[in-house]
Amino acid sequence: MTQVQDKADVVVIGAGVIGCALTLELSRRGHRTVNVDKAPVAGAGSTVNSCAIVRFSYSTAPGVTMAWEGAQYWREWADYIGVEDELGLIEFHPCGQLLLLTEGDHHAERCRELWEELDIPFDTLTPDDLQAKYPWLDHGLYGPPARPDDPEFWRDSTGNLTGGLLSRDAGYVSDPQLSCHNLQRGAEAHGAEFRFNAEVVSIDKAEDRVVGVTLADGKQIQAPVVVNVAGPHSAIINQKAGVFDSMNIKTAALRHEVHHVPSPPGVDFEAGGVVGADNDVGIYFRPEVGNNVLVGSGDPTCDEREYVDPDDYNTNLTEDQWNAQVLRANRRIPSLGVPHERRGVVDLYDVSDDWLPIYDRTDLDGFYVAIGTSGNQYKNAGVAGQMMADLIEAVESGHDHDAEPVVTTGRYTGRSIDVGFYSRNRQVNPDSSMSVHG
Numbered sequence: 463m464t465q466v467q468d469k470a471d472v473v474v475i476g477a478g479v480i481g482c483a484l485t486l487e488l489s490r491r492g493h494r495t496v497n498v499d500k501a502p503v504a505g506a507g508s509t510v511n512s513c514a515i516v517r518f519s520y521s522t523a524p525g526v527t528m529a530w531e532g533a534q535y536w537r538e539w540a541d542y543i544g545v546e547d548e549l550g551l552i553e554f555h556p557c558g559q560l561l562l563l564t565e566g567d568h569h570a571e572r573c574r575e576l577w578e579e580l581d582i583p584f585d586t587l588t589p590d591d592l593q594a595k596y597p598w599l600d601h602g603l604y605g606p607p608a609r610p611d612d613p614e615f616w617r618d619s620t621g622n623l624t625g626g627l628l629s630r631d632a633g634y635v636s637d638p639q640l641s642c643h644n645l646q647r648g649a650e651a652h653g654a655e656f657r658f659n660a661e662v663v664s665i666d667k668a669e670d671r672v673v674g675v676t677l678a679d680g681k682q683i684q685a686p687v688v689v690n691v692a693g694p695h696s697a698i699i700n701q702k703a704g705v706f707d708s709m710n711i712k713t714a715a716l717r718h719e720v721h722h723v724p725s726p727p728g729v730d731f732e733a734g735g736v737v738g739a740d741n742d743v744g745i746y747f748r749p750e751v752g753n754n755v756l757v758g759s760g761d762p763t764c765d766e767r768e769y770v771d772p773d774d775y776n777t778n779l780t781e782d783q784w785n786a787q788v789l790r791a792n793r794r795i796p797s798l799g800v801p802h803e804r805r806g807v808v809d810l811y812d813v814s815d816d817w818l819p820i821y822d823r824t825d826l827d828g829f830y831v832a833i834g835t836s837g838n839q840y841k842n843a844g845v846a847g848q849m850m851a852d853l854i855e856a857v858e859s860g861h862d863h864d865a866e867p868v869v870t871t872g873r874y875t876g877r878s879i880d881v882g883f884y885s886r887n888r889q890v891n892p893d894s895s896m897s898v899h900g
């Protein structure tokens with residue numbers, strides 16, 4: 463038999479970086495929130511293994527605008543959090559992002575156009591500039607990306623990089639899980655409650671409205687508003703709420719490997735490295751603590767997409783993907799080598815049909831979603847929290863968001879962000895890169 467345990471204004475399902483940022487925003491505005499997570503601590507879902515890269519290289523104007531606003535939160539983190547954390551606060555490393563340029567790279571050209579249009583600062587680097595700043599970089603062209611078992615992978619260079627675009631304000635956060643703890647402490651200072659080891663097993667409804675959630679231990683939390691921020695489990699929670707079929711854009715869990723390789727001999731990549739985006743070989747990279755190079759996948763089409771059950775998938779690094787990614791990295795950084803010992807992480811992206819997130823209400827009154835973060839929304843956690851709180855307050859006050867989408871004004875940049883862009887019922891956005899680039 464279930465028993466009524468408690469009441470709240472809002473139940474947030476998920477204490478990852480997006481769920482915690484939303485909880486901070488709502489609790490600061492005076493809403494009584496309960497954040498429930500089946501994990502024992504905050505940030506133990508996909509956030510813990512995030513590469514936490516903060517960059518502005520998105521394919522759409524709203525994507526760039528949101529990332530630029532989102533970046534300011536990391537710069538102003540101590541003020542934003544507003545309290546001490548006994549574990550310390552995260553550090554944002556503004557090492558810059560280098561978008562490598564090749565003839566005909568539409569994504570990079572699109573970013574350049576958007577940055578000019580939206581006044582996002584960047585420098586254009588010539589091949590000589592690249593050589594001077596990053597002497598470890600090979601300038602050859604090896605694309606389109608292939609897998610090492612394809613003879614095309616081993617082709618000689620067919621040309622040269624034409625330069626790069628450097629965003630000096632970009633960088634990364636070295637401890638993404640700690641950022642969740644910081645957000646938790648910030649929210650608790652405003653009365654937010656966090657319950658861990660608390661798995662939501664049902665979304666409770668009365669007529670056409672959500673009325674709360676039931677946990678695996680049978681306890682219920684009653685609330686007129688429930689928000690699905692369950693990361694790679696988002697589709698499962700939507701199914702429990704009965705809203706999965708009514709959304710035009712769906713989400714699914716996609717397995718990803720990220721590899722850590724020691725810096726090339728004589729290179730202090732941790733101190734002098736940069737976030738790199740390389741569509742020619744199909745990777746991204748950034749400095750990683752311990753003087754490593756972190757290597758991730760740019761989702762080239764030759765790599766099979768591995769959609770999985772988020773509760774049952776291979777959590778080990780595979781030899782196949784290690785070889786593909788690290789060998790690709792060697793094309794760009796030839797002194798890197800391919801270490802025998804595989805190191806890195808395996809985790810899941812919560813991917814939407816067009817690799818753009820869904821920040822929206824649903825057809826079930828009171829039930830909201832902040833999902834489909836597609837491997838690229840860590841950086842946007844702060845602004846996503848603000849946007850979702852604006853949306854919830856507007857809709858709960860009677861605003862028809864589907865007819866007239868809410869517009870958020872960025873707290874730091876003052877720029878307008880049309881929440882309707884992230885609608886559950888949009889058509890697949892043809893401007894999306896359909897990859898982690900967003």
Ligand SMILES: Cc1cc2nc3c(=O)[nH]c(=O)nc-3n(C[C@H](O)[C@H](O)[C@H](O)COP(=O)(O)OP(=O)(O)OC[C@H]3O[C@@H](n4cnc5c(N)ncnc54)[C@H](O)[C@@H]3O)c2cc1C
Pocket residue numbers: 475476477478479480481482498499500501505506507508509510511512513514515516660661662663691692693694695718719720808809810811832833835836837838839840841842
């Ligand atoms: C390998 C990798 C690299 C990435 N790199 C970057 C990057 O460089 N830059 C960037 O901006 N973004 C990046 N991302 C994306 C970013 O990390 C995610 O978008 C973000 O962390 C998602 O946060 P979240 O709070 O939505 O989800 P999560 O952190 O996954 O949190 C969801 C939480 O919900 C809980 N939960 C699930 N089901 C239930 C249930 N039934 N009951 C209770 N709790 C439940 C889980 O335990 C989990 O803690 C990356 C992601 C991955 C996986």
